[in-house]
Amino acid sequence: MTNLQGREPRLSGGYYRNPYDCLNGATIRFVRRVILIAALAIGSVLPSGCIGVSNQPWSLVQSGSYEFPQEAKDAGYTLGSVVVEYDIGVDGIVKNLSVVSSDPADVFDAEALRFVSEWRFRPAYQKGKPVATEGLQSTITFKLEDEDFDLPVPD
Template identity: 40%
Template structure:
């Protein structure tokens, strides 16, 4: 008995709930239909009436945006609502400037502040307009974004979404300014680096030119010193030859074996050619001065000049040290004398 009562109560409850749910769905449908009739249907009908169509004929979506109408300020309410509806159909919520739904609805409210159709349309389409403004911000079209935000503010100045959009627009502008400043700083750094590189190259070229000039001057000075030394050696040689000629014995004194005469070489000899010079095929000469003792031996051998220096000096001194002379005489008495001789080193 209790079981039958319970099942009956459950069936009764389900039967009572079903009509309530159906009633709720119906109310929601009526509200949606009413909103469509109040907001969009009047504009669709007027747009179709203006174009010669029947209000029941559906409007084709995705039509090409119409050109900006002329003399918008002189339009009637119906004309403005019709243009607004066309803009809605073309998805021209906030753009282009002067030919969008928001501006047409705002013109309607200027002419008739209490127009419920325009006010409802602006309220319902506000989120779509905010989305359009946000896209303009993301695309960094800041002037267009500011225009759209200002347009949204005319429709609903107290909407908190405007605060968010303005904050985002300000942040994006600052970000762009920072990026531009960073790009400017980077470009400036690159320019400074290029200028420094060019300056360093100029300085390096200048130093290289100075070094080359210094090296050339040193070579010229060395060559001048070599010429002066050679001239000095030649002058000394000529002076020695003149002195030798002046002290040479005359024919009469030599024949008599008495009187005054200069030294006469009795035993000479070629110097030893240095091995290192021979291997490198070097040639040169050495100018030596020496003393001929009264007994005809050679002493005090010194190098006066040489070319090249320190290559043949030792060989020349060794050779001259072993020479033997008939000493110079003065009044028939052997005396010491000084002499200077150039020793040539040439390869056969």
């Protein structure tokens, strides 16, 4: 019986000493490019401090919930909306939260501010470091029968 130790089978029935002997230069260059692209892709999603350059938009990781305010129910309101503006700090916490507009005015503002203040984000990353994001706006819509809101989505 022939000793085949250390040899890989060839399609023609013979054996190569090294499995890479069958690869030509173009194939090797292609494989190297695929490996490089995969390494770059992995590096772009790794957290700060890992190999690679990470540029990622922010993402919402916790939204909480809100309730239709009892005062609004008592006043006969069934629908309202509040546009809020805020920043996301490098720690992922909502900062500089304010009401841009509301309809009806001042009825749902307090609950919308409380709700958005509980949101938590994974901050944006540039060159592997977390960065603040400023001037985001979200509309919180209150419906008595079906509360609804638009969760923030990166541009």
